[in-house]
Amino acid sequence: MPDTHDSSSAPEKQRSAAGSDQPRGVGGPLSGVRIVDMSSVVMGPFATMIMADLGAEVIKVEFDRGKVPGDMMRYAGYSPDGKRGPIYMALNRGKKAVTIDASSDEGKAQLTNLLKDADVFFHNVRLAGMKRLGLDYDGVRAIKPDIIYTHCAGYGAGGPYSKRQAYDDLVQAASGFAALEAERSGGDPAYAPSLIADKTVGLFATYATLAALFHRERTGEGQFVSVPMFESFTFFNMVENLYGATFASGNGKLAYTRSVNPRRRPYPTKDGYIAIVPYIDAQWERFFEIGGRPGVFDDPRFSTYEARTQNTGELYAIIEEVASTKTTDEWVIILAEEQIPAMRYNSMEDVLADPHLEAVNFFESRQDDVLGEYRSMQHPVGFSVSPARAGEVPPAMGQDNAILDKD
Known part of the structure; x- marks a missing residue:
């Protein structure tokens, strides 16, 4: 991550x-x-x-x-x-x-x-x-x-x-x-x-x-x-994509597994899209609890950072399922309160009216x-x-x- x-x-x-x-x-x-x-x-x-x-x-x-x-x-x-x-x-x-x-x-x-x-x-x-x-x-x-x-x-x-x-x-x-x-x-x-x-x-x-x-x-x-x-x-x-070809003893596979995963994208919500990136273990566990999927981190595929890196696709698939259960606005409010990293998906036109960019006169x-x-x-x-x-x-x-x- x-x-x-x-x-x-x-x-x-x-x-x-x-x-x-x-x-x-x-x-x-x-x-x-x-x-x-x-x-x-x-x-x-x-x-x-x-x-x-x-x-x-x-x-x-x-x-x-x-x-x-x-x-x-x-x-x-x-x-x-x-x-x-x-x-x-x-x-x-x-x-x-x-x-x-x-x-x-x-x-x-x-x-x-x-x-x-x-x-x-x-x-x-x-x-x-x-x-x-x-x-x-x-x-x-x-x-x-x-x-x-x-x-x-x-x-x-x-x-x-x-x-x-x-x-x-x-x-x-x-x-x-x-x-x-x-x-x-x-x-x-x-x-x-x-x-x-x-x-x-x-x-x-x-x-x-x-x-x-x-x-x-x-x-x-x-x-x-x-x-x-x-x-x-x-x-x-x-920088990140030399990856498996970095060490002579590595598997030789180039491209960082997380960045080339097909599910690395804004997740569909009930009415739009949102970007969600839980980072530390506590954030991941809390996110899945909020989404009605407690216990995900009991699965050995996701219980450690190394395991999550190796099983990114499966983890992202669960995030997609959870993200679809609420609207974008609901997620933005909940995740901000829980201090779980997330951002609203903006279309190109939305960027011109983004409230943060407006506040700083970008x-x-x-x-x-x-x-x-x-x-x-x-x-x-x-x-x-x-x-x-x-x-x-x-x-x-x-x-x-x-x-x-x-x-």
Whole structure:
């Protein structure tokens, strides 16, 4: 069963997901850090959006030519101006945007000027292409010797895939993640209905960049940071799923038995669904007593943590039977009183009106002169001294080109 975390003892300023009670006049923890960002689509922009929320100045560099000028995510989904779609809006708030043709002499000069004052150069362009432009690590280090050069690669250097392209679907398939659905259902493999590889590896790129900045703060040294998507997501996937192949003496069966069990899902109630996760023995026993099934833990299949792990399917089947005896509201009230971990199942639409998220102002309605009213999410992590903040409206293409004229 999963570990749990109780945030009830955290200071109030840290506990609010939206940070509504945090002071806004203080710069974030990355205040003063400048990031020149040539990444696009999802993985890279997700990482640099987080760093922008943390106070970094992020300058988004786009190439304003061709059939799809700039970041293609500008055009994914409806937007009032046709160039700032929903996913682009979620990934690019709080950034500045400039258009540069890095293949031209003028563009190289403009980019060089930006890099002279940069702390981080961040991109997901193939290194061979960057070398042709003189923007490989050695080229950029010649401009700014202590630069943190973060490259989001598809695959690590030295392997047979190193020159291949990488996308979310490809990495879900190659990492074994798509196989988990086949393991669970006994049917076909499937991709998760989320850009989970892109977003997960974006988090890897975020922490890697921050770690390199920390090293530079202590030593003065810049460095090249490579974040390979395939290896990073395989690492993420295999933390629990290496399982029976961990030890030479193990049974060799991969995938954590609990997570791939077909009954691991919200349980049907009389009128909907609910998530229930009793954790300690006393919670399990009390849950079954409430549900009219006392004595379940007398069964040796369920009497210990190890036994329950080995017989998860049978245990979940009993939970399903018990859950169906009451309405969702009845279960929510009873289980809260008994301090048995449970949460109401939310549809995607329900999440927008979730009472907890409303109380912490997680979703925020904003207004823009061009885009009109739009919905944004507050930064979820709280800092008591240097709060993060959800940045301003994502930039129109080239809206900050004036900074390119500065010496």
